[in-house]
Amino acid sequence: LKGSGLPAVAGTAMPMFSKEDNEELEAAAKTGNLSEIAVKLKKSLESSENTPLHIAVTGNSGSGKSSFVNAILGLGDEDEGAAKTGVVETTMEPKAYPHPVLPNVTMWDLPGIGTPNFHPDKYLKKVKFNSYDFFIIIASERFTSHHTSLAQEIHKMGKRFYYVRSKVDADLYAAQIRRPSTYNEEQILQIIRENCIKNLREADETSPRVFLISSWDLLKYDFHLLQETLEQELDAHKRLTFILALPNISAKILEKKKAELKKQIWKLALVSSAAAAIPLPGLGLACDITILVTSMRHYCKAFGLDRTSLTNLANRVGTTVPELRAVIKSPLAAEISKELVIKLLSKAACGAAMAAEAALSFIPVPVVGSLLAAGVSFGTTYYMLQSFLNEAVEDAQKVLKQTIQLAVLQKPLTCKKLPLAVSYPVLCCCIHEAGWTPTPALRGLKAALQRSAALKA
Numbered sequence: 001l002k003g004s005g006l007p008a009v010a011g012t013a014m015p016m017f018s019k020e021d022n023e024e025l026e027a028a029a030k031t032g033n034l035s036e037i038a039v040k041l042k043k044s045l046e047s048s049e050n051t052p053l054h055i056a057v058t059g060n061s062g063s064g065k066s067s068f069v070n071a072i073l074g075l076g077d078e079d080e081g082a083a084k085t086g087v088v089e090t091t092m093e094p095k096a097y098p099h100p101v102l103p104n105v106t107m108w109d110l111p112g113i114g115t116p117n118f119h120p121d122k123y124l125k126k127v128k129f130n131s132y133d134f135f136i137i138i139a140s141e142r143f144t145s146h147h148t149s150l151a152q153e154i155h156k157m158g159k160r161f162y163y164v165r166s167k168v169d170a171d172l173y174a175a176q177i178r179r180p181s182t183y184n185e186e187q188i189l190q191i192i193r194e195n196c197i198k199n200l201r202e203a204d205e206t207s208p209r210v211f212l213i214s215s216w217d218l219l220k221y222d223f224h225l226l227q228e229t230l231e232q233e234l235d236a237h238k239r240l241t242f243i244l245a246l247p248n249i250s251a252k253i254l255e256k257k258k259a260e261l262k263k264q265i266w267k268l269a270l271v272s273s274a275a276a277a278i279p280l281p282g283l284g285l286a287c288d289i290t291i292l293v294t295s296m297r298h299y300c301k302a303f304g305l306d307r308t309s310l311t312n313l314a315n316r317v318g319t320t321v322p323e324l325r326a327v328i329k330s331p332l333a334a335e336i337s338k339e340l341v342i343k344l345l346s347k348a349a350c351g352a353a354m355a356a357e358a359a360l361s362f363i364p365v366p367v368v369g370s371l372l373a374a375g376v377s378f379g380t381t382y383y384m385l386q387s388f389l390n391e392a393v394e395d396a397q398k399v400l401k402q403t404i405q406l407a408v409l410q411k412p413l414t415c416k417k418l419p420l421a422v423s424y425p426v427l428c429c430c431i432h433e434a435g436w437t438p439t440p441a442l443r444g445l446k447a448a449l450q451r452s453a454a455l456k457a
């Protein structure tokens with residue numbers, strides 16, 4: 001059943017109960033009987049899933065606040081719900097930009113701080129500083145006393161802030177064009193970093209931490225450092241929310257999301273085993289379908305396997321939703337219904353039943369007694385969610401690969417120095433080297449090259 005959005009057949013890649021799961025379950029088992037444990041777990045799962053995260057972005061006018069908001073939300077500047085960029089904002093009110101698919105995450109684009117009579121305390125009161133989990137202070141040139149006085153005030157109010165130096169790609173580009181013979185990327189980045197730190201120190205910031213970023217390419221420079229720092233400094237629930245909201249721009253981020261979601265599965269299975277399970281006639285299976293539906297939809301949204309995310313992605317990389325959909329084997333978020341899950345369970349009956357038994361044999365002794373009656377539901381839920389999560393990540397990886405391919409292929413089109421006649425075979429060679437089979441993306445490139453050639457002519 002692999003590749004059909006269905007769990008794997010018994011005997012192939014059976015998702016096992018991990019050592020960590022076992023230990024956590026054992027610890028939980030000491031805290032009460034099955035229904036008591038399930039109630040606690042349900043509460044904890046619900047609160048972690050609904051934990052709100054409000055991120056405020058502030059800085060001078062034109063520093064790249066709106067572009068940063070869009071980049072974090074995985075939106076292109078022209079997507080629906082994106083912050084307007086490249087326009088002078090006259091608003092004095094913070095503007096909310098909800099995450100396109102995760103309703104508990106909101107980015108806030110705050111009014112600029114650059115006016116000569118800027119007062120950090122008044123500013124923070126005006127923007128209701130207390131509503132945000134942390135602040136990102138952005139500067140595209142140098143950090144000034146405005147930035148530090150704002151940071152100090154944020155600190156006084158008991159909130160965290162992170163300095164971001166934006167548009168470093170533009171600095172590098174300028175250096176490459178203007179001083180090509182001495183161009184050294186690392187050196188330039190270091191000069192920018194040191195300069196920011198020096199300015200912040202001069203403005204009384206004792207331990208400045210600066211992250212160099214391009215909102216046009218979060219994969220480069222210090223975005224991963226900012227991401228890791230935030231993960232370390234957020235509390236457990238906010239941390240999970242933050243990780244799941246990260247844009248799906250790298251295999252590393254996808255793996256991180258997978259690991260976080262995986263940790264929750266035994267809890268969901270246990271809650272399911274304590275809830276009213278629906279017996280599936282003729283299959284010897286019973287489980288709480290609602291938990292499966294909700295979790296599977298949640299996985300899809302976290303990995304961008306939903307129509308909104310695919311539409312935005314398709315716009316950004318110059319392809320269509322059907323082209324992206326073609327590499328996805330799992331159902332999209334909105335396609336997951338009770339009926340579909342029952343169908344998946346029926347098709348995977350043999351695998352699920354065996355997994356139910358296998359999972360039971362891994363459960364520590366104190367829980368087994370109370371679980372036995374509902375054990376099938378535990379095993380089925382555990383097995384279904386593990387399998388679906390694995391498939392969702394595989395699909396997300398395929399989508400990512402397809403978009404990277406498109407991005408790589410698109411680049412030479414904007415490179416005036418590369419002769420068209422050379423670029424196409426060279427790119428084909430690169431694709432071959434990378435072990436990618438020519439996909440619709442490549443066919444798209446061919447069409448784009450032909451269009452570009454026609455334009456040139």
Ligand SMILES: Nc1nc2c(ncn2[C@@H]2O[C@H](COP(=O)(O)OP(=O)(O)OP(=O)(O)O)[C@@H](O)[C@H]2O)c(=O)[nH]1
Nearest residue numbers: 061062063064065066067085086088089167214215
């Ligand atoms: N090269 C480059 N340009 C960027 C980057 N971020 C923003 N820009 C450009 O800088 C200009 C201003 O960006 P915005 O995101 O609109 O800046 P802002 O801080 O929201 O501006 P206001 O709302 O007017 O205060 C736009 O033309 C952006 O496209 C970046 O990382 N790299």
Ligand SMILES: [Mg+2]
Nearest residue numbers: 065066084089
């Ligand atoms: Mg703006």
